[in-house]
Amino acid sequence: MANYVWPKFGTATVIGKRHDRVDGVAKATGTAKYAYDINPAGMIIARLLGSPHAHAKIKSIDLSPAKKVPGVVEAVALKKADDELLFQGEEIAVVAAESEAAAAEGVAAIKVEYEVLPHFVNDTDLAAAKAAGMTGKGGKNISLAKEPGDDDDEDEFTEKEINRLLKESAVVVEGEYGIHMITHMCLEPHGSTCEWKDGKLVAHLSTQNVSGTGPQFAGPLGITADDVTVHCDYIGGGFGSKFAADTWGVACAELSKKTGRPVKLMLDRDQELKIAGNRPSGFLKCRVGADKNGVITVWDSEQWGTAGAKPGVVSEKVVPYVYEPKNRRVISHTIKTNRGLVRAWRAPNHPQACAMSQTAIDDIAAKLGLNSLDVFKRNLVHVANGKAEVYAAQMDVAARLIGWNDKWHLHGKGPKKGSIVEGLGLAIHTWGGGGHTSKCTIRISPDGGVSSTLGSQDLGVGTRTAIAAVVAETFGLTIDDVQVNMGNSKYPASGPSGGSTTIGGVSESNRRGSLDALDKLLAVVAPKLGVTADQLEAKGGRIQVVGSPSKSLGWKEACSLLGMNAIEAQGEYVRGSKDAKTGADSKLSNSQVGGVQMAEVAVDLDTGVVKMKKFVAVQDVGTIIARKQAESQVYGSVIMGIAYALFEEQIMDQASGAFVNCEIADYKLPRLGDIGDIVVEMYEPESEYNRGVVGIGEPPVIAPGAAISNAVANAIGVRVSTLPMTPQRVLEALKGRKA
Amino acid sequence: MKDQDLAPWPQAGFDRRAFLKGSSAAAAATTLATHATQAQAQAAAPEIVGRQSRLVELKVNGKTASVRVEPRSTLLDVLRYQLQLTGAKPxxxxxxxxxxxVIVDGKPIAANTTLALDCVGKSIQTVESLGGEKPDAVVSAFVHADAMQCGFCTPGFVVAVRAFLDKNPGATEEQIRSGLNGNLCRCGTYANVVMAALEVVKGGSRG
Structure with a gap:
């Protein structure tokens, strides 16, 4: 069995280099086909009817008017009389028709009688939620350096100890911080195009879980997972919201079966925002004590928020974020609201936790009149993930890139140019990112062709490019020499793309499979070159004797020795598994990254508008596979961070319970002109390369909220307590009102 | 007024500069000619009443295609469902x-808010026309700058950048940042799109 390692530091020829995305031209010219783009002959279009009410009971559903609409082929109810609807947009019925327009007309014709029930959509006011009976069990994260005596009541002791520590602190920051609910807003809405062939279902599904969604169709449809093929070559955004077949996916398959025609059912834009996932809100009230150098001595906070119609809240386990002082009390409450259901959103819990707590750390610096960078550095004594030294080094790199020392001024004390003030802020983050379980088939054909086949997907990270790089590196080829087949559930199963696990997982399976395949090829070539297989290597498009390139065969010539027998090797990695022989951790992948981000903003005191000037993201990442695409993940994360820091939020009408900004024109997101200058710096000393691959799809999206909030506070001298920092909230903060 | 004093129009492709620069007579002639074409097209289009569908011809990417449209059919639906040109996205x-x-008679427009019938007699150019054996320089630059992630917004962005740079071939970074705000990306590829557009301006990416 091959030794599963990466090439020694500095010797790789393909991985870690800058490659064009292998499917780049397909994406840029519109030939890449997404679920929405697959139009089998005879296809009809289905649309979904969602609840117009935030809370209601269905009295009756009459589909017959819809069925009379010209062009409508079929209509099916997903709910029945007496069913309760818990949020606006909840699925009620589907209509399939000959065109998009006829389907829309059909949906509008459905007659539903509702009994409207009282709704509750307020997540900011904990007292109001308690009064309305909408709060649920949260959690506690309590730690004290001093232990209670045998006779002490634990809660009382904690209360006394926290108060004592606060009293003894040089400074106490009392603050409120919050971050509103946002949605995933995938540009390709959730949905599928379904067709039946010989009694078997082919679901062209927009999914980040190619290998795992088959059973979700099979169960409700009463068929076996073997009878389902899930196909997804390209997915138009997922961000954690597209792991499931969903009710509408199953409904699409049922409509197709019923009508005998292929059916496409994609959510409307407003439905995509209302029902296809949200990121929970978080609001936190705290008292934080620190010594005169700004080092936290005690943290005491209470937090609440909503995950929608089912209980849920930002985890108290990650508050305060990354910095975990020994003396802390964190209590959380959940609020149930008549809002859509939560789905994993890029780095679940972390962005909110960071925005709710690293802002308080910056307020310690403000209150003591200290340099925020010094305070964030000194508090690294509280970092418990073993990355304190990495953070310290990254802070130095980031400070240099943004010009921290030259530009720094105390909070609110910077020069004013007209109505414009500028400020700096920083925040740090952490994430796991260990590779997922993944299988693949590596094939070497006698004609020299090379392929990798696996049931993975490309969420946008460049999965194909990374796989091609790993295989090419192993065979001494270029990425253009490798054919990557993915996006089909009949291929060897590979994990869902969530938790930044994809690049680690597919790199593991593909390196293992390729090394095993290479061993087989070398065994065939060795006699021809008169050496043993262990004296051979694949390099520069040739199989050669190590150290004597003159004794070699070109790749194609070497493969031709296979005669009629292509080589097939299965690459397999089980998440977290150890080496079978040595019991050691895999050397190919790893987990746990840090990262430091700094923001520079300009704020207009007259209008409250915040403009991004510069943003620096320093990211450690282990072994980099596809460098350009890795950098793109960081750029994209930062921009998504700017989005929730300054622009986007789900706005609910308290009176009606409606999600009022659920169209693209109203759900504000940054545009190309809003992002300022973004600098991405990979932190990669040799020790990082030697760690193995770690995913970074999520970590860089965590810190921008806090970093930008801190920069705004530094600029204007007061805290804008809640994200997004809209002009209105900035102006209210300036007027001294709670914003 | 000097050229550089004119702020670029925030909507990609509407050529405010050329409009202001051109002699009024030339501008008027262009406008009249456009109106005349439209009038001819309208005159040539069949009378359509109610929801009845008709066969019409559309000129797409240099080829004439016969399509069946209702008065309410959008150009986007016709491109995607009848011509299988799915680069433009809903x-x-x-x-x-x-x-x-997509580009209609040289101007970028939103195909999902344009009626197919209004495009009869006009020249329609979709993102697919920028591909082929030798992709357009904007496509190559997008690939080189990795100005894409999930890729769903990318075709619209490529067309918008092509149209913008056709009108502003020497665009500065500042003009690019203020002139391409009509396209939304959720993955966050804007920084890479700026790099791609600059690469085209500098001629760094071959067509």
Missing amino acids: VSIDGSSGAST
């Missing part, structure tokens, strides 16, 4: 995402 209800951007 993302917003009102064109505010830019994902359905």
Whole structure:
């Protein structure tokens, strides 16, 4: 069995280099086909009817008017009389028709009688939620350096100890911080195009879980997972919201079966925002004590928020974020609201936790009149993930890139140019990112062709490019020499793309499979070159004797020795598994990254508008596979961070319970002109390369909220307590009102 | 007024500079000619009443295609469902995402808010026309700058950048940042799009 390692530091020829995305031209010219783009002959279009009410009971559903609409082929109810609807947009019925327009007309014709029930959509006011009976069990994260005596009541002791520590602190920051609910807003809405062939279902599904969604169709449809093929070559955004077949996916398959025609059912834009996932809100009230150098001595906070119609809240386990002082009390409450259901959103819990707590750390610096960078550095004594030294080094790199020392001024004390003030802020983050379980088939054909086949997907990270790089590196080829087949559930199963696990997982399976395949090829070539297989290597498009390139065969010539027998090797990695022989951790992948981000903003005191000037993201990442695409993940994360820091939020009408900004024109997101200058710096000393691959799809999206909030506070001298920092909230903060 | 004093129009492709620069007579002639073409097209289009569908011809990417349209059919639906040109994407209800951007008679428009019937007699250019054996320089630059992630907004962005640079071939970074705000990306590829557009201006990416 091959030794599963990466090439020694500095010797790789393909991985870690800058490659064009292998499917780049397909994406840029519109030939890449997404679920929405697959139009089998005879296809009809289905649309979904969602609840117009935030809370209601269905009295009756009459589909017959819809069925009379010209062009409508079929209509099916997903709910029945007496069913309760818990949020606006909840699925009620589907209509399939000959065109998009006829389907829309059909949906509008459905007659539903509702009994409207009282709704509750307020997540900011904990007292109001308690009064309305909408709060649920949260959690506690309590730690004290001093232990209670045998006779002490634990809660009382904690209360006394926290108060004592606060009293003894040089400074106490009392603050409120919050971050509103946002949605995933995938540009390709959730949905599928379904067709039946010989009694078997082919679901062209927009999914980040190619290998795992088959059973979700099979169960409700009463068929076996073997009878389902899930196909997804390209997915138009997922961000954690597209792991499931969903009710509408199953409904699409049922409509197709019923009508005998292929059916496409994609959510409307407003439905995509209302029902296809949200990121929970978080609001936190705290008292934080620190010594005169700004080092936290005690943290005491209470937090609440909503995950929608089912209980849920930002985890108290990650508050305060990354910095975990020994003396802390964190209590959380959940609020149930008549809002859509939560789905994993890029780095679940972390962005909110960071925005709710690293802002308080910056307020310690403000209150003591200290340099925020010094305070964030000194508090690294509280970092418990073993990355304190990495953070310290990254802070130095980031400070240099943004010009921290030259530009720094105390909070609110910077020069004013007209109505414009500028400020700096920083925040740090952490994430796991260990590779997922993944299988693949590596094939070497006698004609020299090379392929990798696996049931993975490309969420946008460049999965194909990374796989091609790993295989090419192993065979001494270029990425253009490798054919990557993915996006089909009949291929060897590979994990869902969530938790930044994809690049680690597919790199593991593909390196293992390729090394095993290479061993087989070398065994065939060795006699021809008169050496043993262990004296051979694949390099520069040739199989050669190590150290004597003159004794070699070109790749194609070497493969031709296979005669009629292509080589097939299965690459397999089980998440977290150890080496079978040595019991050691895999050397190919790893987990746990840090990262430091700094923001520079300009704020207009007259209008409250915040403009991004510069943003620096320093990211450690282990072994980099596809460098350009890795950098793109960081750029994209930062921009998504700017989005929730300054622009986007789900706005609910308290009176009606409606999600009022659920169209693209109203759900504000940054545009190309809003992002300022973004600098991405990979932190990669040799020790990082030697760690193995770690995913970074999520970590860089965590810190921008806090970093930008801190920069705004530094600029204007007061805290804008809640994200997004809209002009209105900035102006209210300036007027001294709670914003 | 000097050229550089003119702020670029925030909507990609509407050529305010050329409009202001051109002699008024030339501008008027262009406008009249456009109106004349439209009038001819209208005169040539069949009378359509109610929801009845008719066969009409559309000129797409240099080829004439016969398509069946209702008065309410959007250009986007016709391109995607009848001509299998699925590069332009349905993302917003009102064109505010830019994902359905195509070029009609030289101007970028949102295909999802344009009626197919209004395009009879006009020249329609979709993102697919920028591909082929030798992709357009904008396509190559997008690939080189990795100005894409999930890729769903990318075709609309490519068309918008092509149209913008056709009108502003020497665009500065500042002009690029203020002139391409009609397209929405959720993955966050804007920084790479700026790099790609600059690469085209500098001629760094071969067509």
